[in-house]
Structures are given as C-alpha cells and as structure tokens.
Amino acid sequence: MVVFLLTACGASVSAGPDAVVAGFYPLAFAAEEVAPGVPVENLTPPGAEPHDLELSPIDAASVRDARLVLLLGQGFQPQLEDAAGEGDNVLHLLDTAGLDLLPNGDPHVWLDPVRYAKIVERIGEALDAEQAASRLVARLQELDADYHEGLATCERHEIVTSHEAFAYLAQGYGLEQIPITGLSPEAEPQPADLARVVDLVDERGVTTIYYETLVSPRIAETVARETGAETAVLDPIEGLTPAEIANGEDYFTRMRANLRALEEGLGCH
Numbered sequence: 001m002v003v004f005l006l007t008a009c010g011a012s013v014s015a016g017p018d019a020v021v022a023g024f025y026p027l028a029f030a031a032e033e034v035a036p037g038v039p040v041e042n043l044t045p046p047g048a049e050p051h052d053l054e055l056s057p058i059d060a061a062s063v064r065d066a067r068l069v070l071l072l073g074q075g076f077q078p079q080l081e082d083a084a085g086e087g088d089n090v091l092h093l094l095d096t097a098g099l100d101l102l103p104n105g106d107p108h109v110w111l112d113p114v115r116y117a118k119i120v121e122r123i124g125e126a127l128d129a130e131q132a133a134s135r136l137v138a139r140l141q142e143l144d145a146d147y148h149e150g151l152a153t154c155e156r157h158e159i160v161t162s163h164e165a166f167a168y169l170a171q172g173y174g175l176e177q178i179p180i181t182g183l184s185p186e187a188e189p190q191p192a193d194l195a196r197v198v199d200l201v202d203e204r205g206v207t208t209i210y211y212e213t214l215v216s217p218r219i220a221e222t223v224a225r226e227t228g229a230e231t232a233v234l235d236p237i238e239g240l241t242p243a244e245i246a247n248g249e250d251y252f253t254r255m256r257a258n259l260r261a262l263e264e265g266l267g268c269h
C-alpha cells in the first residue's frame with residue numbers, strides 16, 4: 001500500500017509527457033521563447049546555482065517522462081546527465097549545437113550571444129519551432145552588435161572575476177579574463193592565487209573586481225580591499241534570483257546590465 005501511494009504520488013507530480021525539462025535557466029529561457037505555450041520546467045530552482053545540481057526523485061521522474069530534456073552536458077550537471085542518460089528525449093547541447101568550443105573546459109557558452117544563438121537554433125529544431133527561434137536569434141545578433149560597439153574603445157581590457165565563467169565573453173569582444181577562482185564558483189582560491197591576482201590588479205591598473213549574484217562576494221571583496229579597486233556585478237546568468245524574476249528580468253536584461261558594468265569598469269567610451 002505504501003509503495004503504491006509513493007508511486008502514484010510520484011507519477012502525479014512529474015512535469016509530464018508534454019513538458020520540456022531544462023537543466024538551468026538559459027536553456028529554459030530559450031525553450032520558453034521559441035515554444036510559447038509548451039510547459040517548460042527549469043530543474044534549478046530560482047536563486048540556486050546550477051553547477052552540481054542535485055535531483056529530487058520528482059525531478060528524476062520529470063526527466064524520465066519529458067518530451068524533451070535540455071542539458072548542456074560534458075559534466076556541467078553530472079547528476080542530471082546520469083539521470084537523463086542517452087535517451088531519445090535528451091538533447092546534449094554542447095555536443096550537438098555545432099559550437100566552436102574552447103579547449104579550457106569552460107561550459108559558460110551562453111555568455112557569448114553568437115554561440116547562444118546556435119543553442120537557440122538547435123532547440124528550435126528539436127521543438128519544431130524554427131521561425132520563433134530565428135526571431136530570438138535576430139535579437140541575439142543585435143545584442144552581439146551592441147557588445148561590439150560598447151566595448152570597441154576601452155581604457156582597459158582585463159576583467160578580474162570571482163568565478164572563471166567569462167572565457168567565451170572575453171574571446172568574443174577582445175577582453176582578457178583574470179579569474180580569482182576556478183570554473184566552478186565554489187572553488188576556494190589558494191593564498192598564492194590571491195597574491196597573483198592582487199599583483200596583476202596593481203600592475204595593470206585594474207579598477208573593478210567583478211563578482212556574481214548567486215554566490216558570496218567575499219573573495220572579490222578581499223581582492224578589492226587589498227588593491228583599492230571597486231567591486232561590481234558581472235552576472236554569469238546561470239539563474240535569476242527571485243528579486244530579478246519579480247522585476248521582469250531575463251537573459252537580455254542581464255546581458256545588457258553586464259555590458260553596462262563592463263563599459264563602466266573598463267573605461268569604455
């Protein structure tokens with residue numbers, strides 16, 4: 001009897017066979033934009049950080065039952081990748097979107113609007129929504145043009161970041177990323193790494209240390225204090241906070257906020 005109840009309960013709360021299930025915000029946003037009306041479930045809760053997402057049994061049922069599972073792959077969310085396996089309903093975007101991947105293992109491809117546009121196209125194909133996908137791609141091309149224009153003439157080009165998430169953004173617009181910690185935001189910097197970053201900040205005249213919204217700014221603040229630099233938010237757009245959602249923010253508003261933060265911190269004009 002208990003077993004029956006648990007099973008019935010699990011079945012009734014999975015997102016269901018019509019749903020698209022996405023590992024984290026940028027994939028969920030793309031699906032929502034290209035296929036309005038299709039139920040989209042983001043497995044990473046608002047305000048949570050998607051690296052090393054842990055799935056509940058309900059999430060695992062949603063992944064199993066979904067019409068389409070969108071995940072980045074290559075170890076960005078290992079538990080989701082294990083649960084999804086190689087099922088027919090699973091789309092591994094790093095492997096199938098025709099992206100030109102950097103060799104450093106950085107998964108944060110969506111921070112480059114050009115590569116994110118390829119992900120959008122791939123999701124559009126999978127959902128039979130190519131026309132809506134091309135409208136979203138056009139908005140991304142406009143965003144890319146604004147980045148090129150906004151970052152064309154700057155006094156500095158180094159971005160010191162608390163989380164090594166901006167290699168694709170840096171490559172797209174001629175910036176140099178100086179990360180304080182590693183590819184996963186939870187990594188703790190060693191004292192020698194901190195000392196190296198502090199030296200670089202002094203040497204290059206960096207004025208702004210960037211930190212992100214979903215993890216503590218403590219490390220960025222330490223570097224800022226030791227160098228006299230200021231701190232500012234550079235959002236890796238891995239998820240929106242509840243406050244951002246309440247303000248109607250989305251990928252585009254966060255990308256444009258990042259552009260303003262870069263223009264200010266790098267002295268662009």
Ligand SMILES: [Zn+2]
Pocket residue numbers: 051108163165183184185236238
């Ligand atoms: Zn990240």
